Amino acid sequence: MTTPMVVCEHLTKRFDLSDPWLVRKLTGMPKRELVAVDAVSFEIPRGKTYALVGESGSGKSTIARMVVGLMRPDAGGVTINGHNLNTSQDAVSLQAVRQTLQMVFQSPYSSLNPRWRVNDILLEPIRAFDLISDEQGQNRRVRELLDQVGLSPSDAAKYPHEFSGGQRQRISIARGLASDPAFMVCDEPTSALDVSVQAQVLNLLKELQRELGLTYLFISHDMAVVRVMAHHIGVLKHGRLVEANVAETLFRNPQESYTKTLIDATPKVMV
Numbered sequence: 500m501t502t503p504m505v506v507c508e509h510l511t512k513r514f515d516l517s518d519p520w521l522v523r524k525l526t527g528m529p530k531r532e533l534v535a536v537d538a539v540s541f542e543i544p545r546g547k548t549y550a551l552v553g554e555s556g557s558g559k560s561t562i563a564r565m566v567v568g569l570m571r572p573d574a575g576g577v578t579i580n581g582h583n584l585n586t587s588q589d590a591v592s593l594q595a596v597r598q599t600l601q602m603v604f605q606s607p608y609s610s611l612n613p614r615w616r617v618n619d620i621l622l623e624p625i626r627a628f629d630l631i632s633d634e635q636g637q638n639r640r641v642r643e644l645l646d647q648v649g650l651s652p653s654d655a656a657k658y659p660h661e662f663s664g665g666q667r668q669r670i671s672i673a674r675g676l677a678s679d680p681a682f683m684v685c686d687e688p689t690s691a692l693d694v695s696v697q698a699q700v701l702n703l704l705k706e707l708q709r710e711l712g713l714t715y716l717f718i719s720h721d722m723a724v725v726r727v728m729a730h731h732i733g734v735l736k737h738g739r740l741v742e743a744n745v746a747e748t749l750f751r752n753p754q755e756s757y758t759k760t761l762i763d764a765t766p767k768v769m770v
């Protein structure tokens with residue numbers, strides 16, 4: 500059996516919501532702590548999509564941040580491609596993990612530098628990871644990336660504001676692909692888009708997965724989107740994984756009433 504691309508074990512994150520120490524001392528208010536993510540464990544097989552679904556505040560983005568290494572868990576850990584993000588001291592393998600994982604954010608408006616042409620946005624990761632040294636090769640790679648996400652070579656000279664929301668999300672995806680990742684974390688990548696555009700971007704992500712064998716962690720509050728994308732689903736409620744299963748089984752035979760409520764709130768047709 501091949502090892503999973505991602506293993507999360509007992510991931511836990513607490514936020515300190517207390518007032519400052521002096522205020523607490525003067526008012527006698529106790530310390531307050533929020534357990535935003537509570538011992539969450541899951542695995543993502545290579546080339547598959549694992550969706551984390553749950554209402555606002557259930558801990559989805561906090562998990563995504565810990566998985567990409569933007570936030571340290573208070574307990575538990577994340578292993579990507581065999582490297583433990585939280586305990587590994589080996590700078591070379593951590594650099595390899597950083598290259599292999601990318602994140603696509605919710606807002607295609609704020610995640611692209613408005614002062615850079617698309618060409619420079621796509622060249623940045625290619626240069627940062629020292630992937631292609633000659634200029635001709637770099638330009639060829641930019642054209643290939645644009646083609647992969649359904650944009651044309653002439654788009655390289657434009658600025659982000661010259662594109663629609665869906666096209667900007669395509670640029671974000673192309674930028675994610677530029678470092679040849681094997682694993683992408685997609686945090687609500689279509690929730691800022693119109694429904695018709697959503698379907699196109701979801702289809703693009705699925706095509707890229709088939710073509711490039713990508714593994715996705717897909718974060719969403721929307722069961723209709725998850726139904727289209729996921730092979731496996733984990734349902735989060737107040738930071739805890741209340742149900743997890745193969746997507747088809749979870750939709751056909753949900754065990755938890757919370758999962759049923761999420762499914763019942765879903766429009767029946769989407770893509």
Ligand SMILES: Nc1ncnc2c1ncn2[C@@H]1O[C@H](COP(=O)(O)OP(=O)(O)OP(=O)(O)O)[C@@H](O)[C@H]1O
Nearest residue numbers: 514533535553554555556557558559560561562720
């Ligand atoms: N930096 C922080 N400091 C304090 N509390 C936080 C912080 N970040 C998140 N939280 C809290 O942790 C809980 C989980 O938040 P998180 O953003 O992970 O949820 P989510 O499921 O992604 O929600 P949404 O869909 O609204 O983004 C929420 O109660 C949130 O208020």
